[in-house]
Amino acid sequence: MEDRTKKIIGATETFAFQYNESRKKVKEEYEKNESEIHHAFRKTIDGLIILIMDNVFGKYDEPSEKFLYQLNLTVSYVRTHFIINDLVLNGDIIEAYTLIRKQLEKLTRLNELDSKPIGKLLRKTPNVLNLFGEAGKGIYPELSETAHFSHPRVSEFLSFESKDGKKGPSLFPSYKKSAIICYDRSAYVTLYFVSWLIDFVKEINPSYNNQKDVETFLMLEQMALDCNIIRVKEE
Numbered sequence: 001m002e003d004r005t006k007k008i009i010g011a012t013e014t015f016a017f018q019y020n021e022s023r024k025k026v027k028e029e030y031e032k033n034e035s036e037i038h039h040a041f042r043k044t045i046d047g048l049i050i051l052i053m054d055n056v057f058g059k060y061d062e063p064s065e066k067f068l069y070q071l072n073l074t075v076s077y078v079r080t081h082f083i084i085n086d087l088v089l090n091g092d093i094i095e096a097y098t099l100i101r102k103q104l105e106k107l108t109r110l111n112e113l114d115s116k117p118i119g120k121l122l123r124k125t126p127n128v129l130n131l132f133g134e135a136g137k138g139i140y141p142e143l144s145e146t147a148h149f150s151h152p153r154v155s156e157f158l159s160f161e162s163k164d165g166k167k168g169p170s171l172f173p174s175y176k177k178s179a180i181i182c183y184d185r186s187a188y189v190t191l192y193f194v195s196w197l198i199d200f201v202k203e204i205n206p207s208y209n210n211q212k213d214v215e216t217f218l219m220l221e222q223m224a225l226d227c228n229i230i231r232v233k234e235e
Helices: 002-033 036-053 065-089 093-115 128-148 152-157 179-204 211-226
Strands: 159-163 166-170
Touching (some): 036 065, 065 093, 093 152, 128 152
């Protein structure tokens, strides 16, 4: 029994080491293949979110249930945003897509809370199409398909390795060019979130001067157009 325990612990430690090493290699490959504008966009939007959130934290006198709901959704969105970044850069694409789907729903709920009483929203699934319209009809099914693994093509995001001339599935992530598409989906949703966040913080914190943040956001919008995170329909 003691030998068996040692073997199990050894397997766990070996896997953890190999897994972390593979993630490091994937991240290096991602950053090597990332375009300059994508890199600049990623760093800029992350920094902007952090700077805006600095104006959120503090004590609020007798906050309402609705306000606390919005505040907690906001914090959850931001925390998940950085988790998604790590997943994309480290090759965990299916997991990233699953969380992007949750982000889309959280953002929709935040917008619903701006116009509806909280009592009408509780225990109801956010209606993504109300926020994203035609764009939502395209992106939401794609995210749901990956999250639910409802089609064999989702397997394309998994890693396969060659051994003795044969290919088989791997538990370790590998770099795929499709990772940037996954990042673009996350960035697209997050642009909507940052736009909402600037207005939200301005409303709850009168001392917040949003001028520079708005200017940075407009610059991010143009960068997103330039690198196809936002795609404009041709007439």
